Amino acid sequence: MIKIEKRNDVPMALYFFTPFIAIVLTILGGGIIFYILGFNPIEALKFYFITPISNLYGFSELLLKATPLCLIAIGLSFCFKSNNWNIGAEGQLTFGAIVGGGVALLFYNQEGFYILPLVIIAGAIGGMFFAIIPAILKTYFNTNEILVSLMLVYVSKLLLDYLVVGPWSNPEGFNFPETRQFSDSSRMPLLFEGLRIHAGIFLALGAVMLSWFILYKTYLGFQIKVSGLSLKTAKYAGFKGKTMILVVFMISGACAGLAGVGEITGPIGQLHRMISPDYGFTAIIVAFLGRLNPFGIIFASLVVALTYLGAETAQIFLQIPKYTGQVFQGMILFFLLASDYLLFFKVKILNLKKNELRH
């Protein structure tokens, strides 16, 4: 017999433990899918989760992919904590990259220490501007932020497409849909010779520290948390809801814009159509898997980055489309949400022997 009881309060240890349950279940689920598709599940999972990080280069690639995921998820944690559903980070990333990339292109034939900081700031402002649109529409016109932020993703991607084939395309580029290469002064410094990991990782780590400080040590952080728990309480406490909504969207957009700039000034070095493999959407999973906690998000971004790398490795060795990464990402979120049930309900397995005695 199984009996289900509602818990009175959420046990904190379990709250941070269930993400691990979700990861284990995802790996098991992935094994089953590989088995159904006719692969040896153990071998396929090895290609997926171990081969990619079995050398130094792979580890650098893991950090490279985790950087934008971590940055965006940190930003999103502000929105999600305060019950604002910004799901358009991909658009904010793209717009940040457009603005930052535009500045980098202005200086394409110049060198100077001031260029990279300008590009980074421009990117953050671009992302912030793009995120403030759904925030303003939500606060002043009561418009659903989920749909607006999402629609803007498509708008920004089309704008990028227009720019790289049209006005910003490389004049010496034989009509390829890409801009000029940025000058070296607009590029993130590489951390190690021969590896792609770049200084952008410090932006991510900085965001982690700063967000921890804001969320746990400031009045704004307190407002955000209270609004997330109960809007009524927040209003009763006299918090200015509108300002807070604008602020969390701006933080979130700035982080996504930074992630975009990190990509184009880091591994890419120019603007083209494919600047992000949906980092903005995947970061939503990272934010949840990290429990909206700055340090949890670091861990989650590494796990999810591994699904990207694994998908690429699996594509090379097993010839399966790299979209399998999304299957794993979707499963992680499914299992994570499902295991949350354990947080709110106690599942008791009643002793069968007592029942047997009655017979």
Added chain:
Amino acid sequence: MSLDISFIGILIGSIMASSVPLILAASGELITERSGVLNLGVEGMMIIGAISGFALMVITDNLFIAIVGSMLSGVIISLIFGFLTQSLLTNHVATGLALTIFGIGLSAMLGKNFVGIPGKEFPILFSSLRESIPFFGPILFGHSIVLYFAFALPFLTNYFLKKTKLGLVVRAVGDSPVSASNQGINVILVRYCCILYGGAMCGLAGAYLSLIYTPQWIENMTAGRGWIALALVVFATWSPIKVLIGALIFGGITILQLHMQAIGFRIPVQFLSALPYLMTIIVLVVISRDSRKIKLNTPTSLGRIFYREK
């Protein structure tokens, strides 16, 4: 002049065809939302419907099985969403997002061996009438049966919600789950049914794309239509007939944009392609400004978790 008129007829016909997946998916989602459930997985369910329909067509060479199978696959994948949100009480927004991400990935995985296979011609009805009547022919005739179904669906949905007892039950569950439950209605069961129905319609919408509209399998071929369908439901303020009108407007923009490109209209392609998304935002702003208007049909408990101690 007669050429112009027949051209307009063909244009309207193609607008209707392009609005079909939007009507189907949005009508399905409308019922789901009316029962108080917000399923953001429309895009994921559509793409799963598209690949399963196409794969079944290739394997069985039977279009009927393909269509029914696509709806069933939509039901199966929406069952994941139903189980999580209704039985395990998970957050609707996050679960729906996971469903979309999962669906896109899974469809690419399943569709690996179906890329590049040519589709099969889908039978169209009254094709002779299409040619013989000048203006109305291409509008009214020569379409697939799915298109006729799609255009009847909003009216059927409207009738169902307003005139039938079951429709009343769905609305009651969406507006006030607690009172519905007190009346002896099994809220969770009703919501499960509405979620599965939405899944079936999204599956059919996907199959329309891969079997009829552009008969082939392309990775990610739904291309954001699921999200537009979601926006359409809000656009229509949860009224089925307005879903039809909205879908035609969006279909119209898509088709006009293609024609304007063909004529060599001097607006960049990308700006025209962005129009449907910008339109959605503008319309959302206009209808949301008036909070009374939007509240009139909005299911009061939309997206909220219902739990009752047993």
